Amino acid sequence: MLSLTLLYDPDCGLCRRVQGWLADQPKLVELRMIPVKTDAARRRYPQLNHDLTVEDLTAISDRGEVYFGPKAWLMVLWTLTKYRDWSYRLAAPELLPTTRRVVSLVSQHRYQISRAVRFAR
Amino acid sequence: MNLEIVTYILYLGISIAVTVWVAHTLHKNGRIFLVDVFHGNEPLADSVNHLLVVGFYLINLGFVSLALKLGYDIATPKEGIEALSVKVGTVMLVLGAMHFFNLLIFSRLRHRATLRNAPPPVAPDGFTPVEEV
Numbered sequence: 001m002l003s004l005t006l007l008y009d010p011d012c013g014l015c016r017r018v019q020g021w022l023a024d025q026p027k028l029v030e031l032r033m034i035p036v037k038t039d040a041a042r043r044r045y046p047q048l049n050h051d052l053t054v055e056d057l058t059a060i061s062d063r064g065e066v067y068f069g070p071k072a073w074l075m076v077l078w079t080l081t082k083y084r085d086w087s088y089r090l091a092a093p094e095l096l097p098t099t100r101r102v103v104s105l106v107s108q109h110r111y112q113i114s115r116a117v118r119f120a121r
Numbered sequence: 122m123n124l125e126i127v128t129y130i131l132y133l134g135i136s137i138a139v140t141v142w143v144a145h146t147l148h149k150n151g152r153i154f155l156v157d158v159f160h161g162n163e164p165l166a167d168s169v170n171h172l173l174v175v176g177f178y179l180i181n182l183g184f185v186s187l188a189l190k191l192g193y194d195i196a197t198p199k200e201g202i203e204a205l206s207v208k209v210g211t212v213m214l215v216l217g218a219m220h221f222f223n224l225l226i227f228s229r230l231r232h233r234a235t236l237r238n239a240p241p242p243v244a245p246d247g248f249t250p251v252e253e254v
Contacts, residue, residue: 001241028237044251044252045250047249060251064251065245065247065248066247067243067246068246074242075241078241078242084236084239085236087241087242
């Protein structure tokens with residue numbers, strides 16, 4: 001895999017914060033970001049269900065492999081030099097259910113979290 | 122030759138011999154790790170291996186010479202053997218610690234190198250065609 005593209009929600013302060021942090025991290029795989037449901041996203045992935053990408057983070061590799069929700073988060077960790085170790089730990093069968101639960105919780109409440117910690121919407 | 126001098130000479134002889142033996146073991150068996158870490162780049166692996174062994178020699182021989190001074194007089198051969206035993210024991214423990222430290226460096230390097238080429242942690246949920254724009 002040469003690059004991973006993230007379809008992120010530009011309306012969510014938390015997501016923008018995370019995006020800024022990601023941009024500064026050393027990476028093993030190139031990470032690209034495209035806001036969800038934009039023309040750029042539709043042009044690049046004409047057959048993808050773009051309504052679904054608003055629900056949770058979507059990551060797509062340069063070869064077209066689609067990772068959705070918790071898997072997309074794990075893939076983001078996997079691209080980072082310092083956190084690749086953690087992607088395997090969190091994806092281990094013992095921890096994966098917890099990872100899924102926590103990630104879904106954060107994703108579903110991303111607007112509330114953004115407001116609570118005052119990352120403007 | 123008095124007892125102290127004999128003790129010193131024996132101490133230096135044993136310490137240097139053990140240092141050379143450990144360095145040789147490290148050099149011989151560490152190479153394969155380094156070749157793996159540097160993806161089969163043997164000249165680079167040999168170079169790093171050699172540099173590591175030089176550092177190992179400097180630290181250990183430095184410690185051996187610093188620890189030489191006994192600080193008290195030896196009257197009997199028994200005391201000489203005891204003093205020698207304490208000195209050589211200390212040197213061996215330091216060598217052992219250094220050796221494991223080197224192994225730790227090797228395994229860290231190797232872990233980092235394998236992680237770099239490791240596959241994704243999860244299988245994809247699906248596939249979609251990508252239009253390069």
